[in-house]
Amino acid sequence: MLTILRSDPDFLLVYKPAGMPFHGEDKTPGVLQVIREMEEKGFLPPGERLFPVHRLDTVTSGILVFARGRKNADALGNEFRFNRITKVYIAISDQAPTRVMGTVTGDIIKAREGSWKLTRETSKPSITHFLSFPYKHVRALRVFALKPVTGKTHQIRVVMKSLGSPI
Numbered sequence: 001m002l003t004i005l006r007s008d009p010d011f012l013l014v015y016k017p018a019g020m021p022f023h024g025e026d027k028t029p030g031v032l033q034v035i036r037e038m039e040e041k042g043f044l045p046p047g048e049r050l051f052p053v054h055r056l057d058t059v060t061s062g063i064l065v066f067a068r069g070r071k072n073a074d075a076l077g078n079e080f081r082f083n084r085i086t087k088v089y090i091a092i093s094d095q096a097p098t099r100v101m102g103t104v105t106g107d108i109i110k111a112r113e114g115s116w117k118l119t120r121e122t123s124k125p126s127i128t129h130f131l132s133f134p135y136k137h138v139r140a141l142r143v144f145a146l147k148p149v150t151g152k153t154h155q156i157r158v159v160m161k162s163l164g165s166p167i
């Protein structure tokens with residue numbers, strides 16, 4: 001389920017597949033639960049505690065960073081908080097965007113039926129830089145590189161939908 005990509009004295013990099021929740025849902029174990037089981041079963045040095053530095057939504061696959069110990073968690077958390085770490089998301093859509101590159105800025109608010117939407121207001125804006133290009137193997141698909149400056153709830157999905165290219 002989880003794949004350890006790199007083990008460093010200060011952090012652990014883990015690949016999370018799409019469909020796996022960060023926190024457990026119903027009877028599906030979450031990333032955090034699997035990490036805690038690894039600690040309990042001795043897959044980590046005795047007494048070591050891992051702290052998540054960020055999360056990914058259930059539908060999102062990608063790399064997660066876990067800090068080794070509270071001191072490293074504080075330091076790595078500050079790197080994310082003050083945008084000293086660059087996060088880039090890769091997304092695929094079967095819809096062409098209204099623009100092929102640029103920055104999307106706006107407030108993300110709750111819409112009807114539990115969905116989210118981007119507004120033109122900028123009181124607490126999400127900011128996302130993006131670039132898109134055709135997927136060379138399947139011309140009907142577009143690939144997007146997205147670099148969020150902020151970390152708002154469902155930011156990538158809301159931005160993609162606002163561009164006319166839902167993922």
